[in-house]
Amino acid sequence: MFPIALYYGNGKPKYRDAFLIDFVEEMLAIQEHGVEIDGKVYRIYIWAAIFDSPARAFVLNVEECNKKEGGCYICDVEGDSGRHRVFFLDVNAKLRNLDTSKSIIFRILDPRNIPLDELHVLALGVMKKCMMLKTDTNYSEFCLIAEKRRLLSENFELAGAYFSKEFNVPLRSLADKRYFTAKEFRGIGLYAGPVVFKDVFTKAEYNHFITLHIAYRILSDEKAIMYDDMLDYADQLLRDYVIDFSKVYAPCFVSFNIHALIHLVLYVRRYRKTLIQLSAFVFEKYNGIIKPFVKLTNDPPVQVGRRMHELTVVYSNKPKRYADEQPKEMRLFGKIAGKNLVFSKCDTGKYFFDGQQLKNRFCEIGDEGKILIINSFMYHNSVPYVRGVFLVNHTQLQDLYSVPCSSPLVHEYKVKLNETMLEGELEEYPLSSISGKYMCLPMKFRDGPCDEYALSKLLH
Numbered sequence: 001m002f003p004i005a006l007y008y009g010n011g012k013p014k015y016r017d018a019f020l021i022d023f024v025e026e027m028l029a030i031q032e033h034g035v036e037i038d039g040k041v042y043r044i045y046i047w048a049a050i051f052d053s054p055a056r057a058f059v060l061n062v063e064e065c066n067k068k069e070g071g072c073y074i075c076d077v078e079g080d081s082g083r084h085r086v087f088f089l090d091v092n093a094k095l096r097n098l099d100t101s102k103s104i105i106f107r108i109l110d111p112r113n114i115p116l117d118e119l120h121v122l123a124l125g126v127m128k129k130c131m132m133l134k135t136d137t138n139y140s141e142f143c144l145i146a147e148k149r150r151l152l153s154e155n156f157e158l159a160g161a162y163f164s165k166e167f168n169v170p171l172r173s174l175a176d177k178r179y180f181t182a183k184e185f186r187g188i189g190l191y192a193g194p195v196v197f198k199d200v201f202t203k204a205e206y207n208h209f210i211t212l213h214i215a216y217r218i219l220s221d222e223k224a225i226m227y228d229d230m231l232d233y234a235d236q237l238l239r240d241y242v243i244d245f246s247k248v249y250a251p252c253f254v255s256f257n258i259h260a261l262i263h264l265v266l267y268v269r270r271y272r273k274t275l276i277q278l279s280a281f282v283f284e285k286y287n288g289i290i291k292p293f294v295k296l297t298n299d300p301p302v303q304v305g306r307r308m309h310e311l312t313v314v315y316s317n318k319p320k321r322y323a324d325e326q327p328k329e330m331r332l333f334g335k336i337a338g339k340n341l342v343f344s345k346c347d348t349g350k351y352f353f354d355g356q357q358l359k360n361r362f363c364e365i366g367d368e369g370k371i372l373i374i375n376s377f378m379y380h381n382s383v384p385y386v387r388g389v390f391l392v393n394h395t396q397l398q399d400l401y402s403v404p405c406s407s408p409l410v411h412e413y414k415v416k417l418n419e420t421m422l423e424g425e426l427e428e429y430p431l432s433s434i435s436g437k438y439m440c441l442p443m444k445f446r447d448g449p450c451d452e453y454a455l456s457k458l459l460h
Helices: 016-033 053-060 118-135 146-160 174-179 182-196 203-218 228-248 256-271 281-293 300-314
Strands: 035-037 040-042 080-082 085-087 331-335 342-347 352-354 362-365 370-380 383-390 412-416 427-430 434-442 452-457
Touching (some): 118 203, 118 256, 228 256, 281 300, 352 370
Antiparallel strands (some): 080 085, 362 370, 412 452, 434 452
8 A cells, every 4th residue: 555646735636637637748758658666667557446425526527416407427317406415316227438538547547447435335435424313313213212222232242242353342331322433333234233123223223234234245346246147136126225224214314325235236247346345445554654644734745754764765665553554473372371282363364263262252163163162262273173062063054044045144143052052072173174254243232131142153
């Protein structure tokens, strides 16, 4: 990750071409002649251009997303207005071709390579809007009653304690809903929603959310997106969700972000990449790295440029400090007393496991997707192994939900767990056979002990 250019001013640029011309001309030169690095010539092409809505409207010179005509840059849908909002109800409008003469960016950018962004469309768009409608008393016709809001707030807070270590931003109570981040909304949409919304939403509202939830998980699964029938099913689910949104809530709330759901599959199918791989999450994270470089109001680009140059020179031999993509080494730790070379914890570089914590105890073994309850880790002839029992040997995997489809389709289950699960002979597998991890959330957070849990395979 690196910046191409830094701009600074008192407002948005007035002249699009003047803003873009240096970048466009440099890219044209690189595409034609390449750039030489260590004696080898590379030609660079733009694979995808990812924007939020205001930036997309400016750079591509298309209408803002709140305009009746041209509000969607992908299709010819015409918007309606009501209650001081513009909304889009047509889910069958024809795809349109962007006018490439409107912006010089199209000299280097294929108009088909402008995917929708999960961060702004789904996390901070659809999920945030639904949370607002259900928890903000300004929307009294849709808002939950006080008792339900209190229950949902407790569910969020208690579920956050069960989030596995891969989530550096667990859920918080509704008292902090103004400060919910995109990762928190993503955690609700992909994992926690089926549990925290159960018995809080009405049956119609819950099934409506599950429709989005299933499509969200399909489009976030690297294996599922390789199958056209799965993409077709996700596309149909998203269209059903958009159509039903005006029934569950109101037509005027079908904003551009809601409408844009019907186009998500178009880009996932084109690139065969998951939503997170086509999102702005990584760019926003990088913004968090360079933002502290600005200490004064005088010439922010100069300050950022100098600090980045210093990092390049001073830390050239320490790339891991500033490179998130560097592979991490696998390690076993948390040695169990009295047992030689037996450990309770493992960090594979991608997942963290702990044989003593339920939330970090479930892994997937091999391509068959069998779920192992981890007991411990050990070395055999310097090769790391995981030891545990398969879940199906002790309990039945049940459906977490059955409408609009059975939950196992997207690797989610309901199971009964007890203290006798790890009794009996333990099986051992090389650590390299671990192919995934499951999150474990209790089906209820109060009213005594719980023996039913929801398992959801991690998709990030």
